[in-house]
Amino acid sequence: MGRLAGKVAVITGAAQGIGAIMAQALSEAGATVLVTDVQDTAKAVKAITDAGGTAQGMTVDVTNNDDLASMVEKAKSMGGLDIMVNNASIFATLKPKPFFEISDEEFDTIMRVNARGVHQVMRAIVPTMIGAGGGKVINIASGTFYYGPPGLSHYTASKGAVIALTRCHGRELGDKNIQVNAIAPGLTESEGLRGNDAFDMARAPTVASRSIKREMVPEDLLGTMIYLASKDSDFVTGQTLNVDGGKINV
Numbered sequence: 001m002g003r004l005a006g007k008v009a010v011i012t013g014a015a016q017g018i019g020a021i022m023a024q025a026l027s028e029a030g031a032t033v034l035v036t037d038v039q040d041t042a043k044a045v046k047a048i049t050d051a052g053g054t055a056q057g058m059t060v061d062v063t064n065n066d067d068l069a070s071m072v073e074k075a076k077s078m079g080g081l082d083i084m085v086n087n088a089s090i091f092a093t094l095k096p097k098p099f100f101e102i103s104d105e106e107f108d109t110i111m112r113v114n115a116r117g118v119h120q121v122m123r124a125i126v127p128t129m130i131g132a133g134g135g136k137v138i139n140i141a142s143g144t145f146y147y148g149p150p151g152l153s154h155y156t157a158s159k160g161a162v163i164a165l166t167r168c169h170g171r172e173l174g175d176k177n178i179q180v181n182a183i184a185p186g187l188t189e190s191e192g193l194r195g196n197d198a199f200d201m202a203r204a205p206t207v208a209s210r211s212i213k214r215e216m217v218p219e220d221l222l223g224t225m226i227y228l229a230s231k232d233s234d235f236v237t238g239q240t241l242n243v244d245g246g247k248i249n250v
Contacts, residue, residue, distance in 0.1 A: 085225065
């Protein structure tokens with residue numbers, strides 16, 4: 001039996017890349033998984049079911065309250081909503097640029113999806129988790145918050161907001177047996193990022209700045225995610241765990 005056997009996990013932004021790999025790991029740990037994204041989730045769901053897991057997929061925009069209500073109802077039909085992984089984010093398609101070249105529209109789009117999306121998801125899921133007696137929330141933040149890389153001020157601000165929301169939600173939901181924590185990854189060679197040469201200039205310096213001198217891959221996040229999704233972290237909330245090969249010490 002896996003560590004998450006009998007649990008239902010919902011993950012956003014999981015059609016491909018880091019999210020899809022996280023969804024597979026949740027399944028391998030025993031959870032039934034609801035894979036959501038604005039893109040087609042069929043490939044990610046098939047990867048799970050082909051491996052013997054149980055998963056369903058659906059289209060969900062984390063900034064659309066009707067979509068989120070449907071997501072909650074779908075999870076309940078699958079057995080509940082025990083684990084929520086807030087992974088949906090805009091990053092891999094970004095082209096770094098000086099902050100004074102970022103339009104208001106681009107800034108607002110990043111903040112709406114990356115930050116407000118977490119707020120909207122939490123507002124949608126909390127009544128169900130409270131009714132069930134508790135749950136686990138894992139937010140995907142970013143190590144950029146701690147060192148402020150040039151060219152990504154809007155993204156960094158949005159992930160700083162995710163860390164702030166993690167702290168506030170953890171505080172507000174502690175007496176409801178809902179643990180809310182975040183993971184702050186370093187630069188991760190995801191499926192989407194490998195196709196974006198705008199980040200080429202950051203790759204070698206990032207590896208050089210790490211204690212563990214290699215590229216980071218999505219699989220490096222899985223152990224921390226499963227820990228935060230399991231009962232092992234029942235007395236941990238409001239925290240952000242850096243998973244970056246030792247680049248940042250906070």
